[in-house]
Amino acid sequence: MTVWDRPEPPTRPVPLDRERIVAAAIALADEGGLEDVSLRKVAARLKAGPMRLYGYIATKEELFDLMVDEVQAEILPETQPGDWRETLRVLAHRTRQAVLRHEWLADLLGGRPTLGPNGLAVTEARLAALDGLADVDTVMRAAETVSAYTTGAIRREVANLRAERATGLSKSDWQRANGPHVTRMLATGRFPALEKAVHDATHVDAEESFEVGLDWVLDAVAAKLARP
Amino acid sequence: MTVWDRPEPPTRPVPLDRERIVAAAIALADEGGLEDVSLRKVAARLKAGPMRLYGYIATKEELFDLMVDEVQAEILPETQPGDWRETLRVLAHRTRQAVLRHEWLADLLGGRPTLGPNGLAVTEARLAALDGLADVDTVMRAAETVSAYTTGAIRREVANLRAERATGLSKSDWQRANGPHVTRMLATGRFPALEKAVHDATHVDAEESFEVGLDWVLDAVAAKLARP
DNA sequence: TATCGGAGCAATACAGTGTATCGACATGAG
DNA sequence: CTCATGTCGATACACTGTATTGCTCCGATA
Incomplete structure (x- = not known):
């Protein structure tokens, strides 16, 4: 044979x-x-x-959960900086960067509790940064507030980004990017404040507005940490 | 015939x-x-x-857009209260209530720009409340920050709510609600801050923590409005 | 070593989805 | 009365997530 x-x-x-x-x-x-x-x-x-x-x-949902947890590993910084504020800021920025690398994350973020190992690790990192600076309840509230802002802001950013991509590729011009519809709506005069904002606001890039809003929220947290 | x-x-x-x-x-x-x-x-x-x-x-997506805009009509209050802070607070709370009435809204909120008439009206209401209290850029940043917190917080709340509903119906006990998995994870000792938080935090209901976080963010906005 | 139980795997199947295409038909214009 | 028009329903297609089924191979037991 x-x-x-x-x-x-x-x-x-x-x-x-x-x-x-x-x-x-x-x-x-x-x-x-x-x-x-x-x-x-x-x-x-x-x-x-x-x-x-x-x-x-x-189930397919479970696959999504695994995907989210996998990508959340990218959020954890390799070295923990000292300041609580810096830590939270870095975590928020790394979250944003992870979403920009994996845009689909925006669709999933906040949609389900993150109970995987990496998700828990991110939560842990947030809480650890604040540990001891106030009572447990305040610490939790702080962590959740920052995280709520983060996911909300990122989601909106991605939503706008997609909308821009969909309507041609005109990036800077808000009115043209949103097509004649918004222009027509504004022309009705029913949205004066919006109209003024659209017309007069200086266009700042997404990262900067994310940063600014984040700083405000961190300021708020700092104020609450000061007085236990 | x-x-x-x-x-x-x-x-x-x-x-x-x-x-x-x-x-x-x-x-x-x-x-x-x-x-x-x-x-x-x-x-x-x-x-x-x-x-x-x-x-x-x-397309089906368009149907979703129409659904979101329709429900956003429920967010607009019938009478505008005077204070900017009160206005923003009421808008946030009404958004939350709308989502609790229509849980599916949580899946869509923030997923696309809200360009429908009611969506624009909500945005207008937010901006109008702040109009004149600071330069346009600050006003926009404020409106967006509050709105980012709002959608982020509501999404997390609904996510937790669903998770609770899925794991039996044990509502108060965090550990039992999340099943043995989280308990086991915490037992590894890799998440000390999380463990402490889960163990020691006093359980406050969702509405209250939403309210508290919102107040913090509004404090932050107030601080920025003070100094233009 | 021969047999058998059980596990892992592929194939098939099913009910359902969003949407393109097309033919029929009621309606208004000439 | 006829004809063009535009609206509607049926049919069809490619594809989805998942249940079921039966085969095929591996390792343990007799």
Whole structure:
């Protein structure tokens, strides 16, 4: 019985694990957005049948949870700076940067509690930064307030960014970017304050306005920490 | 040719308009969440074929936009209170209440720019409250910061609410509500600050923590308005 | 070593989705 | 009365998440 007579052994399936699955899903989402992530496509990237994934995840939502947690690892800074304020600021900025790298994150952020290891680690980092500076309740309120601002601001930024991309690519001109509709609405005179704001506001880039708002919120936190 | 010989005239289709379509979609979403809203089901409620809707909307996303704008009408207060701070506070609270009435709004809030008439009106109300109290840029930053906090906080609240509902119905006990997983994670000792917070924090209801965080942010705004 | 149980996997199937296409038909204009 | 027009419904397509089913191979047991 020579080699030539014996058939090749059947090709063993590519080994799989959650890490590989999540990586494939993230790659897909990075390329084409969240709606491009289908279990079939993810499986195809791994040269596997769609049903194979159900050995590792029970539902597509779970895959999303894993994706979010995976990316949250990028948020944790390698070295913790000393100041509580600096720590919170860095965490917020790194969150923003992670979302800009993975825009689909904006669709998921805040949508479910982040209970994965990295999500918990981020929460821990926020709380640790404030630990001992006030009573527990104040600390929690502070952490949650900063985090609420962060996710809210980032979401709006991405929303605007997408809208700009959708309406041609005119970036600087607000009115033109939003098409004739907004212009027409403003012309009705029913939105005088908005009209003034749109007309007179100096355009600042997104990062700076994120930063400014964040600073305000941090100021508020600082004020509350001062008086326990 | 008597009446009996003549066939009935063909039943004319039920007249349709965006208002009716949006109302049907909102009703569906209120009952079963956003994912229960399918063009087929919406159309069925109106005794129409699915394709009929495409005379009024070009895409499902547009339907969502219309839904959001419709519900935003509920946010505008009937009478404007005097104080800028009170105005912003009321707007935030009414936003929260609207989301609690229509939980699906949490999935959409902040996801796209709100360019509909009611959305613009809400923005206008926010800006109008601050109008003249500082330069335009500061006013915009203030409005956006408050709104970022609001949407972020509400989203987290709804996320937690859903998670609680999903894990049995134990509401007060954080650890039990989140199942053994979080308990086990905390037991690793890798999240000391989180552990302390979970253990020692006095449970305050969602509305109160929303209110407190909001007040902090409003304090921050007040401070910036003071010095132009 | 032969057999068997069980696990992992692929194929198939199903109910449902958003939307393009097209043919019929009622309606208003000439 | 005829004809063009535009609206509506049916059909169709490509695709989704997931349940079910049966095969096939691996390792443990007799």
